[in-house]
Amino acid sequence: MSIQQRIEEAKESGKFLRGDPITGDRYYSKEFAQKEWDGVFARTWQIGGMAAQLAKPGSTMTQNIGAESILMTSDEDGTIRAFYNVCPHRGNRLVADDGKCGVKRMVCAYHSWTFSLDGVVRHVRDAEDYPQGNPIGKMKLKEIRCESLGGLVWFNMDPNAPSLRDYLGVVADQLEAYQTANWTRVNWMTGLVECNWKIIHDNFNEAYHILSLHRELGTFIDDAYQNTEFELYKNGHNVMKMKGHLPSANSRVNVVQAPLDAILREWDLDPAAFEGRVRDTRVALQQQKRALGPARGHKHYEGVSDAQLTDYHHFTIFPNTTLTMASDFFQVLRPLPHPSDPEKCLFDHWVMMPPVEGRDEVDTPTGKRKYEPAPHETFLHGEASIGFVADQDLSVAVAQQLGLHSRGYQDAYLSGQEDRVRRLHEVINDYIAGRR
Template sequence: MTKEHFLGRTLEAYDPPVRGDRITGERYYSPEWAKAEWKHVFTKIWHIGGLLADLEEPGDWITHNIGRDSVFMIRQDDGSIRAFFNACVHRGNRLLWSDVGSSERITCSYHGWQYGKDGTLVFAQDAEDFPNGNPCGKAHLTEIACDTWGPFVWFNMNLTAQPLHEWLAPLPEQLAGYRMETMTKVLDVRCIVPCNWKIIRDNFNESYHLPTLHPELASFIDDEYTDTSFEMYPSGHNRMVQKGSHPSKRLDYPDAMQPLVEDELRNWGLDPADFEGRVTEARPAIQQAKRRLGPERGCHHFETMTDSQLTDYYHYTLWPNTTITMSPDGFQILRSEPHPTDPEKCIFDHWYLMPPMKDRTEVVTPVGMRPFAHAERETVIYGEATLGYVADQDMSVAVGQQQGLHSMGYKGGIISGQEKRIQRFHELLNDACGIHGEIE
């Protein structure tokens, strides 16, 4: 198949050259690297702060802790949303401690200073006792950049950052048909994983591991790399597209019917017997059936999606640390953030968002995902509960790789063509951090 199957774009247009920098092991454990990443990357990029659905009324707020810092986003009286560092300007006490809440004023637990929704100090105990005069109305929480896209509110600690919609390009244009803004969160799992955040990034930046680590997926996702579209954008974001409802060409009998494709055919009113021995023809038939039957089954999101989006997996990695995996019935956020103090650990968040359930008769839980019943955050202790078997498979090697990268026997990687997104990721990181080669 040619690359033009996906949105009519050619691979070459989005295939920037790489230099072949060595991917050094120390970047996965050295505190110097962690410090440089914080200073030059994490304080400069847009981050998902949380869901707009949690900010309906004036005074509603959400917090997000990242690295050693914390921020909060709060709905204003005029309907806008503003974001601030979550630290009292009196003597630095952290102000808000829960994930979500609502209040007219933000009150510090130490000496009782109170801030309005716009971050202005409105009450200070013994306000007359300050040598430079009453700080009320003059002192403000430190504001940061804030904007919205999709169902999310985003923040950026760099006030002079590129506007969010420019930074996100080309995602807003490419993903418009999914109407992500209508989707709600049904899964929210957080886990502290004993590996550097980039190990999870590297994993999501290649599909080379699918046949070994996720062999189950081959029965309904075509993981053959020559049949996969890889694109890298000027922004540093990238995309991989794989055909769904289509068994892998790597299989011994790639034309044989597979149980998951068989289920999908039945679900959409098609007879699997008609596709026996030619299962690769099932995908377009399923697309047409979804197009025809989707709306009457409450799958209104299908109406604005392309045929390919009705079956395929559009897997985006936003530079540097957030993966958005679009599937026909929802999308996943898979984010790894640095641990506040230990470069050999990270915070892994896994969310799943789905279109409105109203009138829907067809609800498909993605294969291998942790079962979900509600959208409250569940914190999973690594190794004590499942993240869903696909994420468990990924994390199992992440932890092993963290160990192996300390070895003097690891020399800096031998990277295949289909892993080029990893190579580019590290070269962008080297450039951003100003580190090239080993730290002495």
């Protein structure tokens, strides 16, 4: 069966939305947040980090989610594992620092219990003084599911969860076409935002807001919903495919504008040649990238379709991850639940770029960056930019969080192009109720 046949088989069809209300308390109730944690986050696959962080034996990295910290390790033979980042002796957080290499043992700072990278206890002081038995070689860190795909390491706290590939379904096949296993994370940012995680993820489940918040994108992305493809899959994931490298169908401009003019020049095309036929730029760039890309070091172009060479495919992976895929970069946009306050969240923005010979600097949503693994930047929302488009999205998040407390709000009144928002909440309800 071809990938397109599998996609068609995976799609929802007919009237699949029930119309479950999206009430305000879902965004501020601690009781509902606990139900989400137990029924959703404790059972679904999450990205833990870049596989490159664990490429060298003896590497460790951590990822916080809610009140949990997940520890991932790469042992001497390169096996990657994930554990709860807690010492089983007295509950101390085991690894405090992220991103270590060349580690042979992990030592708890409290009582010096020592663990090998496979999580097994290898040394304790006064080992004979344990009435229940010497723990060395017997006790170990609590291991959880861990798999890699697309250059990313994923984890799942549910021992009965499906494999990552089964969980992602046809999304996995589509992601792998981009050949991102060796791409570099050039932006790694986390902001603390005063809104519930779903406010941000609702936003990534629709493009209805683009003409209000991101009007400048219309110079090189077709933001008309009539020309956008929405695919909602039975497994709860979805994708929005937006045509790129051409002006919006809503635009009446007959000349190529920035930044599309610079993109055309980069690929040896004259922007002035498209005066009066500005929507021809997309196909022209597809042809030029296909012809010139491999010789310029873009080896990964061979795996993508012509549409993927120019368009933006936004995969929203249940429950909280958006992967914005393009042929020359991809982004992870992910709100994570706050450890204790449902009216706050942590918002991750990563930008990954492919290896191209001679590349030492790249353009990102936060300006020019060196082509090298980025350090982790953390800050409060508003203290620094998390990317110009993301800044615009977050500009309304806090006001919406306040508004959802109002007696004047009872349920979202959604357009057809916002079906993915309702779908997100219905799948959350299904997980909480045990229907999935």
